[in-house]
Amino acid sequence: MxxxxxxxxxxxxxxxxxxxxxxxxxxxxxxxxxxxxxxxxxxxxxxxxxxxxxxxxxxxxxxxxxxxxxxxxxxxxxxxxxxxxxxxxxxxxxxxxxxxxxxxxxxxxxxxxxxxxxxxxxxxxxxxxxxxxxxxxxxxxxVGETTAAGGGGGASFANYQVEALEILVAWGEKRAEAMELIELASNKHPDVKSAEELVPLVYKIKQGTEV
Known part of the structure; x- marks a missing residue:
């Protein structure tokens, strides 16, 4: 084997x-x-x-x-x-x-x-x-799961983050990149708790317009 x-x-x-x-x-x-x-x-x-x-x-x-x-x-x-x-x-x-x-x-x-x-x-x-x-x-x-490839495998996503991820993937974003952007946006804006608020923030970060 x-x-x-x-x-x-x-x-x-x-x-x-x-x-x-x-x-x-x-x-x-x-x-x-x-x-x-x-x-x-x-x-x-x-x-x-x-x-x-x-x-x-x-x-x-x-x-x-x-x-x-x-x-x-x-x-x-x-x-x-x-x-x-x-x-x-x-x-x-x-x-x-x-x-x-x-x-x-x-x-x-x-x-x-x-x-x-x-x-x-x-x-x-x-x-x-x-x-x-x-x-x-x-x-x-x-708990604490990581992958050999690095990134995108740390903590579990909340429901609203999973929903945002599926929206981004459906709109043509690569899953691994979308996950990283969601984690970054969530860390910057811990008060955001819905996919409707999170997705626009992800695109702002990706475009470099989010401060």
Missing amino acids: IAQIEGKLTSLTPESGLLKVGPISYEIMLPGYAVSQLAGQINSDVSFYTMQYLEGSPGGGNLLPRLVGFLSEAEREFFHQYTSVKGMGIRKGLKSLTLPVATIAGAIESGDEKLLKTLPQVGKRLAQLMIAQLQGKLEGYA
Whole structure:
């Protein structure tokens, strides 16, 4: 089993990265937040903590080996628990992880069904199952979680910050950059507690007009 792999990141897609290790290139499936954080590291050396699984139907005789990568060992451990929820497979789990692990773990621990429902492919029923099956098991991931890529993974976002993030991403902003700007705007204006107030402040900071 390949538990960790290091090489040059040569390309990224919304779902995976291509890692060149010597003369061999490996396709590494990635969660959404990792793709965003790695966007500026093409042709740089990166390291992934990995897990392997077989995709397909055993009865069909068409099983394909897949390699999944994470930016830290803790994120990999979180994913093992995250995908233990009934109805949350590997593919769905990776697509749904568009926010940092700490934010999602914090939402599960606090019973924040509203935030969980904003994740891709997570509806009301699955959000409820995640809370029912994992609440009380993820405290270690919800507090002080950081990523190897740096930035964008510290404290959990509040509901209004998550709402602002989804608005910015929908308007074409890169997720990792939007998260950094939201944290900066929130630190500068701790009295702001709504997405409607926060989004304009983010754009002012980005344009250099916010003082």
